[in-house]
Amino acid sequence: MNRREAWRARALGLLALVLMLAPLSLLWTVFGDGIGVLDWQFLLAEPEQAGRSGGIGPIIVSTALVLLICMSLAVPLGLGTALFLVEQVRPEGRLNLTLQWALDGLGAVPSVVFGLFGYRLFVVELGWGYSLLAGGCTLACMVLPLFIRGCEQALRDCPQSYRQAAASLAISRVGYLRRILLPFAAPGIAAALVLSAGRALAETAVLLFTAGYVMRWPESLFDSGRTLAVHIYDLAMNVSGGSPASAATALVLLGFALVIQLLAWQIGKRPLSFAR
Amino acid sequence: MISRNLIALACTTLLLSACAPQDKQTITLSGSSTIAPLMVEIGKRFETQHPDVRVDVQAGGTSRGIQDARSGLAAIGMASRSLHADERDLVPYTIAQDGIAMIVHASNPLDGISSEQVVALYTGKLSDWSDLGGAAGQVVKVHKAEGHSTLELFLQHFGLDNAEVHPDLVIGDNQQGIKSVAGNPLAIGYVSIGSAEYEVKLGAPIKLLALDGQAASTAALLAGQYPLSRELNLVVNGEPDANTRALLAFAQSSEVADLVDQHAFIPAL
The missing domain is CATH 3.40.190.10 (Periplasmic binding protein-like II)
Known part of the structure; x- marks a missing residue:
């Protein structure tokens, strides 16, 4: 019996190793192709020759702006909705069921559909044209269900006894929210934030429809701007001889994702110790 | 407090830049x-x-x-x-x-192909290189995925219906098509003439086949002789x-x- 378990553990370990190989080999290819192109100049300069040479400076700025717009819309709206769901809505009520159903439905919608929606609403109907603002708003719509779900889960994890203790100490509702519930849920909210930001960073189709394809330095939020993912896609698919620059851009995108991960980790850590 | 000020500053900058006048067309x-x-x-x-x-x-x-x-x-x-x-x-x-060239691996003895042969290959009536006068070996057919204008042009030119094509490999873009053919001596595929010539110059082991006796080159395309353009x-x-x-x-x-x-x-x- 013991022996069999040891074998099983070994087999599972081997499987884990094999699974690790997939992302490692991916990193290896991207590194091998891209590291030769990557330097400070690449990060700061404007793209030349449709992206084959030059850098990705304007593209990094556009990506940051789109992400900023997306998150500054999604965070207050999403956190507010999650608080409303947890605090105001009776769990067995019809309203709750309807909202949950709608959230799950929206969460399952393919991102391209959000792209078409954003194209129709922001680009055409509101007349913003292909713009960073339209891209950010569309992305916000896309990540909202995911973010709300994540926040809601984090808020629901707060034990009922905390609420009862707060009530017995006559702590006001706002005080309970600010001092107990939100700090307690902060790591979960941060995790939801990372997931949403990651999904927004990876998005290509949606932004091709809304934020667009222009590689110039963005001068206003109504300018069109291309994000890192769109740039990678275009270089790999439409520009002959674009693969090295595409791989280098992919490295930068990986770096971006890592930084967001670290940031969220920091945010998630601090308030928890404070709450204890 | 500092962070709040920073956020306020960032928002103001964004608003101001958003309102900046656009005097350019x-x-x-x-x-x-x-x-x-x-x-x-x-x-x-x-x-x-x-x-x-x-x-x-x-x-x-x-x-x-x-x-x-x-x-x-x-x-x-x-x-x-x-x-x-x-x-x-x-x-x-x-x-x-832009033209579309039929391409094979550089080691393939074939130099040209006829439209009938392409149709027969892609519909599965012929399946061995020896049927076309090459060395024996099962032909690996590389085909484009749905939604590409290259595919549309290929089907239209050869009068094919995508449902009757039975490819061995379905690829997305030109670069991928060139890589799949360069890596397989038995493969045949079709890509943009310009990209193919560009990659041949860079040393990719591929060969552009003449189609119905017309050499596949940018020069022939320019002269209006190459049919698949x-x-x-x-x-x-x-x-x-x-x-x-x-x-x-x-x-x-x-x-x-x-x-x-x-x-x-x-x-x-």
């Missing part, structure tokens, strides 16, 4: 992702000559270019094919030509304004021939 192009990288470069060069104009290029496919040109969302649409009969409300300006068009709806007209003329002029060449297309002069 913006010409928006949208459409075929094949043409978009080329038009980005042409637009850049145009901007240096016309500092009061900005050229914004959006990709997304030929159908979107036609739709955006019609709706007025874009001043110019980009279409990597000639216009269909029901699209005659738009005016096309041909800026370049398409136009890259800019399309406009109605009468364009002065700057747009200037851009259309510029894109067709010899001033951008080097850019067209760089992107492995043939200038249409």
